[in-house]
């Protein structure tokens with residue numbers, strides 16, 4: 001199963017990806033997680049990405065395409081993967097199409113979680129609260145200022161990615177406002193259909 005999860009920040013992609021990982025036994029490839037790891041490790045990519053990530057902007061296409069190109073060739077991705085947070089621009093989507101063709105891989109589905117934008121700020125505040133309650137560290141970009149920029153980036157640069165996949169007939173849309181279990185069921189139905 002090779003799958004892309006699309007949706008704005010706070011839509012629940014991470015939560016649903018975790019469930020899909022369990023169901024299909026395939027890895028979740030989150031460019032956000034990989035970039036945060038690079039920042040933490042202080043690699044060259046991390047040093048380039050840190051400030052733009054904290055502000056809520058998008059890291060360059062070149063960097064994230066390079067990361068994904070290497071990652072999908074790793075052994076654990078041979079059976080499939082869930083892309084979470086990638087592609088985020090049409091240029092990334094086009095690069096992915098080429099990358100998959102080069103690797104003789106085929107996408108099974110692109111699932112978009114549709115969420116009411118007004119609900120997202122509340123979700124992100126909740127995520128920060130829950131992280132603190134669990135003794136964790138809140139993401140540097142989970143604050144109202146960065147979140148607004150992340151939403152703007154989504155609207156301007158990532159929303160056209162849905163249109164790209166709709167245009168090639170691969171997009172399935174799921175109501176991301178439903179309770180978490182309902183969203184999971186809807187995704188499973190979309191994948192079966």
Ligand code: AMP
Nearest residue numbers: 031032053056057058059064085086088
């Ligand atoms: P996420 O964890 O998916 O919300 O990603 C956190 C941050 O990492 C984003 O706000 C961007 O700064 C950066 N990032 C993650 N994935 C990408 C991507 N595919 N393209 C550009 N920037 C990305």
